[in-house]
Amino acid sequence: MVSYVNALLYGVGGIVVAGMALLVAFQDRLVYVPVLPGLTKSYPINPARLRLIYEDVWLRSSDGVKLHAWFIKLLPDCRGPTIMFFQENAGNIAHRLEMVRIMLQKLQCNVFMLSYRGYGASDGYPSQHGITMDAQAALDHLMQRTDIDTSQIIVFGRSLGGAVGAALTKNNPEKISALILENTFTSILDMAGVLLPFLKWVIGGSTAKGLKIMNFLVRSPWSTIDIIGQIKQPILFISGLQDEMVPPIHMKMLYAKAAAHNKQCYFVEFPSGMHMDTWLTGGDRYWRTIQHFMEQHVSGRKHDGSNSRSSDSQSS
Known part of the structure; x- marks a missing residue:
């Protein structure tokens, strides 16, 4: 025995x-999955293929790593909100261009897309410390631009990008107006x-x-659950209930942790949304949800901020 x-x-x-x-x-x-199976690290398309107005941006992270980004404008003189979009871990920013094309049209905004180190045309190898510095370099670049309204910068992160965006937002309370998290995990x-x-x-x-x-x-x-409660800016949580990668309970846990400290948190569920297609299956309601959030907290409309809102109050 x-x-x-x-x-x-x-x-x-x-x-x-x-x-x-x-x-x-x-x-x-x-x-980190910079290269999708069967593909190369290079970009399969660029914004010009979708007839988008864009600029190739080259940055240096604080440790000297050379980074590539696309700054995509709705119009040449657009001074509306600028969304910093941080992607999921698989592939590169080119694989998100179709979604971004619709984002520009639906939200009437500019979009800044950063290639993390080791992804796309950026040098280096991905790590949490390195990507955190990359995101900061991207924000510092935007803050120095004179062709945008730097008071209307929104961070939008999906999956891994949500972890990146949450860290950046926490570290820059005076520079970032709001945060949008979609299908993000609590921690690695x-x-x-x-x-x-x-x-x-x-x-x-x-x-x-x-x-x-x-x-x-x-x-x-990438322990977003440990920092989400420290973020003071308004946060919109978008959760696809059919997410096959990140269990939806992760998003509920992040929302609960944030809402305990932040009265401007909103949680919205999309019943048919999977990990990477919630924006597609969500249809017009998806974009209306984000637009409403931006109008409340970025575009200057008055909002009393008296209560956190769940999916029931934000889904109309």
Whole structure:
């Protein structure tokens, strides 16, 4: 009996060690996917192909890494809101151009699209520390421009981009007007249990000391759940209930954490939305939701901000 218990304990210990080893070895491949399978790192199209007015922007991050971005304008003299769009982890900014084309039309805005380091035409290799610096370099660039209204900068992040955008928004309370998060995860450690199901037991059943070790081993924790409550700007949470990548409960947890400290939080659900197509399946309601949010908090319309709103009050 004793030998059986010992064997069981050794087996469980082996699973824990193996799970941690896999997390360490493959975490960057799980978090960052600059190149889609079967494609190259280069851009398949550029904004000109969609007849968009754009500018190639080249930046230097604070550690010297050369970055590429597209600044896309609705009109040559458009001084309306400017959305900083931070993409999901797979592929590059060119794969989001069709969505951005519609965004310009529906929201009457400019859009700034940054290629994270290691993505598209940007140099370097992705990491949380590096991408955080990249996002700051992009915002600093926008703040120096004289052809836009720098008081109307909105951050919009989807999935990994939501984690990037949340960090940037927290760090720049005076420069960013509002934040939009779509299908964003609570943290990479939580996502590890989703992408590698057998790790759920390791993570969920670990002691506090074990969790500290796991957090130490994760190079890019992107723990948005730990910073969302520190953001003071208005936040719109957009959740696709059919999300096959990030469980929708992650968005509900982020909203609950934010709304406990911020009275200008709004949560909107889209029943047929999947991880990357909520903007498409959501139809006109999707764009009206964002437009209404921007009109309240960016375009100067008066808003009492007295209560946080759930999906019921924001869905009309």
